[in-house]
Amino acid sequence: MHTIQHNCDQTSPHEFGKLVEKDFEMKFLFLIAFAAAPIAAHADTPVIEAAEAKANGNVWTFSVSLRHPDSGWDHYADGWEVLAPDGSQLGLRVLAHPHVSEQPFTRSLGGVVIPEGISRVTVRAKCSVDGWTSGPFEVLLGN
Numbered sequence: 001m002h003t004i005q006h007n008c009d010q011t012s013p014h015e016f017g018k019l020v021e022k023d024f025e026m027k028f029l030f031l032i033a034f035a036a037a038p039i040a041a042h043a044d045t046p047v048i049e050a051a052e053a054k055a056n057g058n059v060w061t062f063s064v065s066l067r068h069p070d071s072g073w074d075h076y077a078d079g080w081e082v083l084a085p086d087g088s089q090l091g092l093r094v095l096a097h098p099h100v101s102e103q104p105f106t107r108s109l110g111g112v113v114i115p116e117g118i119s120r121v122t123v124r125a126k127c128s129v130d131g132w133t134s135g136p137f138e139v140l141l142g143n
Contacts, residue, residue, distance in 0.1 A: 044069045045133035046077040046125035049104050053121070053139050060112045060141070062091065066125050067104040076100075079126040082112055083136075090114060090121065114141060 046068040054061050068077035076098035082091040091112035099105045114121065122136040 045130055046080075046127050048080070048123055048125055048137040050106075051123045051137050051139045053141055055114075055141070058114055058116065059110075060114050061108055061110040062093075062112060062123065062139070063106055063108040064093070064123055064125075064137075065104050065106040068099075068125070068127060070098040070100045070103070072098050072100060075127070075129045077125055078128045080107075080123055081126070081132075082109070082139075083122040083124065084115070084118060085120065085122075 046066050048064060048066050050065040052063045054063075062082055064080050066077055066080065070076035077095055079092060079094045081089050081093070084090050091109050093107055093109040095107060118141065120138055120140050122138055124132055124136050126132050
């Protein structure tokens with residue numbers, strides 16, 4: 001606990017009052033900052049547990065398994081995407097409904113064209129409430 005001590009020999013009552021006021025302001029600002037911290041950091045976000053890619057020429061099919069505590073239409077994992085190393089979107093899989101009783105679940109996306117020279121892509125998941133919240137999941141593309 002932080003306490004302010006008044007030393008009568010070195011600090012005037014006016015200066016002491018300013019110290020108390022400053023201490024109160026710092027505690028107030030801390031409280032405001034803490035209250036304003038993003039709640040999403042504590043939310044359950046989609047987690048990609050596995051991702052697999054299979055090629056047919058330069059066209060790929062991705063199968064992604066993810067987990068999210070879907071609670072119904074108001075909050076569910078509603079998609080995932082495949083990204084090139086430069087961040088451009090190569091494919092998007094929309095998840096059209098909640099998977100409340102099916103966790104984890106796997107869905108596939110075919111027809112993803114991977115430009116020549118790309119040997120790895122990133123997959124990330126999306127939630128209907130928190131948006132693109134999942135950490136990136138790297139997929140190495142084999143021949």
